[in-house]
Amino acid sequence: MSSTLRTEGLSKRFGDFHALDGVTMQLPRGARHAVIGPNGAGKTTLINLLTGTVRATAGEVYIGSERVTSLRPEQRVRRGLVRTFQINSLFPELTVLESVLLATCQRTGAALDAWRGLDARAQEFQAARATLRLLKLEGVADVRTRDLAYGEQRLLEIALALACRPRILLLDEPAAGVPRRESVALFEAIAGLPGDLTVLFIEHDMDLVFRFAQRITVLVGGAILTEGTPQEIAGDARVKQIYLGRAA
Ligand SMILES: Nc1ncnc2c1ncn2[C@@H]1O[C@H](COP(=O)(O)OP(=O)(O)OP(=O)(O)O)[C@@H](O)[C@H]1O
Ligand SMILES: [Mg+2]
Incomplete structure (x- = not known):
């Protein structure tokens, strides 16, 4: 099966310390793939190397058949590799719909092209609404993000x-800080994302991992x-030995 995301011997050293050491993995299109491991195992480092915010010491990253190891983060985003950022501190006053509309316009360039007129904006508006529907956020479309x-x-x-219309979505502990009753709904939404979207997530909660990966x-x-x-x-x-007493 052809992969959408692949690494070969991916490694990162900080001085003499091997934070990531020869990681080779591949994710087929539509994967729901979890990376687990104890604190300090290198999970976030792996995501940082995939997005390009941290440079690999050795090894390669491929998106589809293209080697992207030397590409900058924004170049990888343009090729469909996107991670989440914690935005609640960035847009506290914007509503949910406004935030997604802004991000959608950024992708299409609509915000910069005032001359394109309202017809063009209507498309972005529809796309933003569709994204909210997908994540079952329509009910809070007009709520400020801080609330x-x-x-x-x-x-x-x-x-x-x-x-950003990703082909590959990277999620570093998406349920961190989220109360239990909300984290299941969060992962159900992730599970319900389009079937051709490849999802790689890091998660400490083994119940969620075993249920959704x-x-x-x-x-x-x-x-x-x-x-x-x-299974x-x-x-x-x-694995049992490592997680004994930790897996609930
Ligand atoms: N910039 C850096 N400089 C030096 N050491 C670093 C740096 N970034 C990460 N490390 C070290 O690399 C190791 C892996 O860190 P990483 O954040 O990838 O772990 P993790 O698996 O995500 O852990 P956690 O489950 O706690 O989030 C840790 O020992 C960390 O201290
Ligand atoms: Mg981490």
């Missing part, structure tokens, strides 16, 4: 990422300990 519940803020961050990579000390289906990972003695 959203935590789970809704995280959903809005995903909505803003989707406004199709495949799981276990990182320990910067290297891949093992990779497999949730395979749940049955792996080494």
Whole structure:
């Protein structure tokens, strides 16, 4: 199966410290792939190397068949590789719809082209509404982002990422700080994203991981300990040992 996102021997050293060490993985189109591992295992470093905010010491990153290892983050975004950012502090006064509209216009350039007129804007408006529907945020479309519940803020961050029309979406602990009752709804929304969108997520809550991931990579000390289906990972003695007392 052809992959949308692939790494080969991806590595990052900080001085003598190997934060990521020879990580080779590939995600087919439409994957719902979790990366798990103890604190400091290198999960966030992996995402930073994928997006290009941190430069790899060795190894390669491919989007489709294109090698993107030396491309800047914004060049990777243009190729469809997008991560979420915590935006609630950026647009506190904007409503949910305004925020997504702004992000949509940024992609299409509509905000810069006043001369294109209202007809063109109507398209962005529809696209923004569709994104809100997808994430079940229509009910809070007119709420200011600062007044959203935590789970809704995280959903809005995903909505803003989707406004970039990604092929691959990277989520670093999307449910961090979100109360339990909201985190399941959050992951249900992620599970319901378009089937051709490839999703890579980092998550500490094993219930959520085993419920929503199709495949799981276990990182320990910067290297891949093992990779497999949730069933395979749940049955792996080494993984059990690492997570004993942690998996609820
Ligand atoms: N800029 C940096 N300089 C030096 N060391 C770093 C840097 N960034 C990360 N590290 C180290 O690399 C290791 C991996 O960090 P990383 O943030 O990738 O872990 P993680 O798996 O995301 O952990 P967590 O579950 O706590 O989020 C850690 O030991 C961290 O201290
Ligand atoms: Mg991390």
